[in-house]
Amino acid sequence: xxxxxxxxxxxxxxxxxxxxxxxxxxxxxxxxxxxxxxxxxxxxxxxxxxxxxxxxxxxxxxxxxxxxxxxxxxxxxxxxxxxxxxxxxxxxxxxxxxxxxxxxxxxxxxxxxxxxxxxxxxxxxxxxxxxxxxxxxxxxxxxxxxxxxxxxxxxxxxxxxxxxxxxxxxxxxxxxxxxxxxxxxxxxxxxxxxxxxxxxxxxxxxxxxxxxxxxxxxxxxxxxxxxxxxxxxxxxxxxxxxxxxxxxxxxxxxxxxxxxxxxxxxxxxxxxxxxxxxxxxxxxxxxxxxxxxxxxx
Amino acid sequence: xxxxxxxxxxxxxxxxxxxxxxxxxxxxxxxxxxxxxxxxxxxxxxxxxxxxxxxxxxxxxxxxxxxxxxxxxxxxxxxxxxxxxxxxxxxxxxxxxxxxxxxxxxxxxxxxxxxxxxxxxxxxxxxxxxxxxxxxxxxxxxxxxxxxxxxxxxxxxxxxxxxxxxxxxxxxxxxxxxxxxxxxxxxxxxxxxxxxxxxxxxxxxxxxxxxxxxxxxxxxxxxxxxxxxxxxxxxxxxxxxxxxxxxxxxxxxxxxxxxxxxxxxxxxxxxxxxxxxxxxxxxxxxxxxxxxxxxxxxxxxxxxxxxx
Numbered sequence: 362x363x364x365x366x367x368x369x370x371x372x373x374x375x376x377x378x379x380x381x382x383x384x385x386x387x388x389x390x391x392x393x394x395x396x397x398x399x400x401x402x403x404x405x406x407x408x409x410x411x412x413x414x415x416x417x418x419x420x421x422x423x424x425x426x427x428x429x430x431x432x433x434x435x436x437x438x439x440x441x442x443x444x445x446x447x448x449x450x451x452x453x454x455x456x457x458x459x460x461x462x463x464x465x466x467x468x469x470x471x472x473x474x475x476x477x478x479x480x481x482x483x484x485x486x487x488x489x490x491x492x493x494x495x496x497x498x499x500x501x502x503x504x505x506x507x508x509x510x511x512x513x514x515x516x517x518x519x520x521x522x523x524x525x526x527x528x529x530x531x532x533x534x535x536x537x538x539x540x541x542x543x544x545x546x547x548x549x550x551x552x553x554x555x556x557x558x559x560x561x562x563x564x565x566x567x568x569x570x571x572x573x574x575x576x577x578x579x580x581x582x583x584x585x586x587x588x589x590x591x592x593x594x595x596x597x598x599x600x601x602x603x604x605x606x607x608x609x610x611x612x613x614x615x616x617x618x619x620x621x622x623x624x625x626x627x628x629x630x631x632x633x634x635x636x637x638x639x640x641x642x643x644x645x646x647x648x649x650x651x652x653x654x655x656x657x658x
Numbered sequence: 659x660x661x662x663x664x665x666x667x668x669x670x671x672x673x674x675x676x677x678x679x680x681x682x683x684x685x686x687x688x689x690x691x692x693x694x695x696x697x698x699x700x701x702x703x704x705x706x707x708x709x710x711x712x713x714x715x716x717x718x719x720x721x722x723x724x725x726x727x728x729x730x731x732x733x734x735x736x737x738x739x740x741x742x743x744x745x746x747x748x749x750x751x752x753x754x755x756x757x758x759x760x761x762x763x764x765x766x767x768x769x770x771x772x773x774x775x776x777x778x779x780x781x782x783x784x785x786x787x788x789x790x791x792x793x794x795x796x797x798x799x800x801x802x803x804x805x806x807x808x809x810x811x812x813x814x815x816x817x818x819x820x821x822x823x824x825x826x827x828x829x830x831x832x833x834x835x836x837x838x839x840x841x842x843x844x845x846x847x848x849x850x851x852x853x854x855x856x857x858x859x860x861x862x863x864x865x866x867x868x869x870x871x872x873x874x875x876x877x878x879x880x881x882x883x884x885x886x887x888x889x890x891x892x893x894x895x896x897x898x899x900x901x902x903x904x905x906x907x908x909x910x911x912x913x914x915x916x917x918x919x920x921x922x923x924x925x926x927x928x929x930x931x932x933x934x935x936x937x938x939x940x941x942x943x944x945x946x947x948x949x950x951x952x953x954x955x956x957x958x959x960x961x962x963x964x965x966x
Contacts, residue, residue, distance in 0.1 A: 389873060393767035397778060400764050400844075404785055407841065410807055411796050426810035473693035482683035488690070490958055495701050497954040499902040501926040502943035505936060506704035506711065508718075529700035532693055561685055590789040592905045597931060607791035611909065614795075622799050629792040640787045644780055 415439075415627040422623045438627035448628065450602060451609030455632075458520055458595075458605055459588040462527040466584035467577050470532050474539035475565060479551070496533040504597055511598060518600035526598070527588040535580040542576035543569065586636050606632050712941035718934040730941035738925070739945060745832070746921040746946075749907070750900040752836035753843070758893055760840065761847025766881075768848070769855040779852065786845035794909035797838040801825050801910075828918030831911050835919050838906050847892055854888035855881070891960055898953050902946075922946040 414422055416434040421427070442448060477489055507526065511517040516525075546569055554564040570577070589605075596608040604612070610632065614625040680688065712730055716723035764782065768775040785793070800808050801824040809821040824834045858881065866876045904923040907913065913920035913928065920928075926946065930939035 389770050390772060392873075393770040393772045396763045396767040397772070400760055400767075401778075401782070403760070403841065404782055404844070407796055407800060408784055408788075410800060411792075414799065423805055425805050426813065427805060427807055429807070429811075469692045469696065472689040476686040476689040480682050480686035482686050485686075488694075491697070492693075494954050494958055495697065497898055497902075497950060497957070498701060498705060499923065499926070499943065499946060499950060501902065501904060501923045501930075502708050502940065502947060503701060503704045505926070505930045505939055505943070506707040507700065508931075509707075510699070510704060525696065526700055529696040532696065536693070561680075586787075590791070592791045593908075593927070607789060610791065610795070615798075615909070622802070622805070625795055626799065629795050633788045633792050636789060637784070637787050640783070641780070644783070 411626050411629060414623050415630050417623055419621075419623055438624045439631075441624060442627055442631060445613075447613060448606075448609065451604055451606045452631075454520070454599075454603055454609075455589055455605040458523050458527070459585045461520070461524050462531070462588035463581040463585040465524065465528045466531045466535050467581040469528060470535035470580060471539055471570060471573070471577060473532065474536045475543055475569065477536065478540045478543035479548070492533050492536055496530065500530070500593060504593065508597060517598060519603055522598045523588070523591075523594060523603075523605070526594050527584070527591060531580075531584040531587050534583060538580050538583075539573060539576055542573045546572055582639055585639065589636055708940045709944050709947075711936055712944045714937050716936040718930060718936055723937075726937065730937045731945070733938065734942055734945065739942065741917060742920055742922055742925045742942070743949075745917075745919060746901060748832060749836060749839075749903070749919070749921055750897060752832075753839040753900045753903070754893060754897045756836065756840040757844035757847050757896065758889075760844040762851050762889070764844070764848045765851035765855055766877075768852055779849070782848060783845045785841050786843065788842075790842065790905040791909060793838060793842045794906050797834070797841070797906075798825075798910055801834050825911055826915055828915055831915055831919050835907050835910050838910060839900065839903065842906070843896060847896065850888060850892045851885065854885050858884045887960075891957075894953070894957050894960065898950065898957060901950060901953065 413429075413431055415438055416436070417427075417431055418433055418435045418437070421431075421433065473492075477485065507522075508517065511522040516522045550568060550572075551564050554568045555561075559567070590607065591605070592607040592611075595605040596611070599605070599608070601612075610625065610628055614620055614628070711723075713725060713727060714723040715726045715730070768779055788796075800806055803809070803821055803823040803826060806821075806824070808824065809818070812818045813821070822830065825831050862880045862884070863876055866880050871879065902923050903921070904927065907919050907921055907924055908927070911919045913924040922942065926939050926943050929935050929942060933939075
């Protein structure tokens with residue numbers, strides 16, 4: 362039995378020729394390319410500067426005006442990075458926290474989304490609203506009492522506090538994304554499995570979840586990125602040796618007399634790489650998942 | 659709705675060991691249990707507890723607390739609340755309108771049939787994909803008063819006569835954080851609005867074109883009405899997120915200079931974790947949430963209408 366999910370259909374469609382534009386085609390092309398160029402400069406020049414600084418020798422980075430086109434490149438900053446054991450520790454922490462968060466988020470949100478999508482029961486709508494609304498509660502406020510809660514339960518400072526917090530915060534979007542996918546799984550499929558004698562658990566795990574594979578990957582990726590990028594929780598809830606990269610980098614590089622900018626840019630580049638790579642690899646699913654809930658065709 | 663039928667079928671098979679004696683409702687609650695437990699522990703309880711703490715005088719570093727009624731709120735409304743509200747509003751409006759306009763323009767451009775729009779869309783997502791703290795580091799370096807590239811470029815172009823201390827002057831610092839946040843969020847706007855544009859039936863534009871409508875007229879009478887739903891949601895969501903944004907401001911300015919960029923998120927964080935004053939921090943948080951609640955209510959109303 363094969364079922365194709367109409368995932369992200371609207372996104373993968375490339376822009377093709379538009380016949381109706383013929384009369385003012387040239388003018389609209391010019392306008393479009395102008396917009397793309399101007400916004401492109403705004404969008405890309407900072408990225409260029411990030412990369413350029415990371416490869417610029419210290420003496421050149423700290424001269425003014427800086428040379429916009431590098432005349433000399435160096436890998437020193439990356440070597441120094443690799444030799445810094447604190448940074449390696451932060452990196453390991455980030456990987457642990459993000460991977461566990463991603464796995465936990467997918468499991469918890471898949472069950473929840475399935476319950477929202479395929480069953481009707483009292484309180485369902487209110488719960489869906491609560492889940493949706495919860496991403497709007499200011500985290501700085503939650504953080505204050507969460508600090509006390511984790512402190513009282515002895516979880517403060519460790520990985521658990523971060524993983525539980527991040528998982529919870531990713532649920533609204535993950536549940537929403539996966540619910541959209543479960544909605545597209547035809548009920549007849551579940552009926553068929555049930556008639557064949559499969560239990561509801563079995564139907565869920567062997568029939569429905571595999572169909573939602575791409576969506577679950579997207580949800581997991583989203584959760585990973587959320588955990589990888591978080592600053593305020595990791596800053597507040599962790600011990601120094603359990604800190605993830607974002608607060609770790611702040612502690613390592615900022616607040617001294619003279620910030621080692623090229624080193625910081627090199628470190629920033631390294632921190633961004635997993636996210637950018639994961640994103641490029643799974644762009645289609647992520648964008649599809651992001652827009653699935655928001656755009657109704 | 660036909661899920662109910664599935665459920666009925668499953669009920670009928672219960673004799674075959676299919677249902678394990680659980681009704682469908684019970685099964686659904688079982689599925690939701692882990693998620694609900696997390697919500698209760700990480701969001702609901704801390705939230706209720708925070709709202710209660712606003713009525714006490716309590717320190718982060720000393721045990722015990724004293725009930726002070728509305729004193730914390732009175733203190734805040736007597737002074738600190740207003741500049742923070744003003745800063746939050748300025749930041750939120752600026753950091754929502756600017757990426758909305760840029761993202762919309764870019765979405766329109768990419769949807770107009772230019773070549774390589776799929777590739778360009780991917781490229782343009784870069785600033786949004788980069789971790790928030792890295793975004794802040796990067797712009798901190800760009801805005802650097804002594805060695806920053808922004809000063810260098812503007813000097814070269816003759817737009818300024820001497821280096822500007824972008825983050826050292828109140829108005830400039832606010833503009834700087836808005837620019838930074840705009841840079842980080844316009845790609846998201848672009849993706850969402852582009853998705854909306856791609857669902858627009860071409861025939862509408864063709865018909866309008868045949869009727870002699872020019873590009874601007876077609877944008878106003880065809881594109882804008884079609885995009886109303888998605889544009890509204892995207893704008894509102896970004897507004898809500900900016901209303902509680904922390905990272906960029908905290909790393910770039912720390913709320914300074916002289917409190918000029920101190921928004922609710924920064925003020926609550928500082929009061930709690932630097933001033934150790936939980937009573938005032940949570941009271942400020944309560945007032946902040948009250949404002950957010952209005953926004954969230956608007957969002958939920960729209961969202962549930964769309965997804966009904």
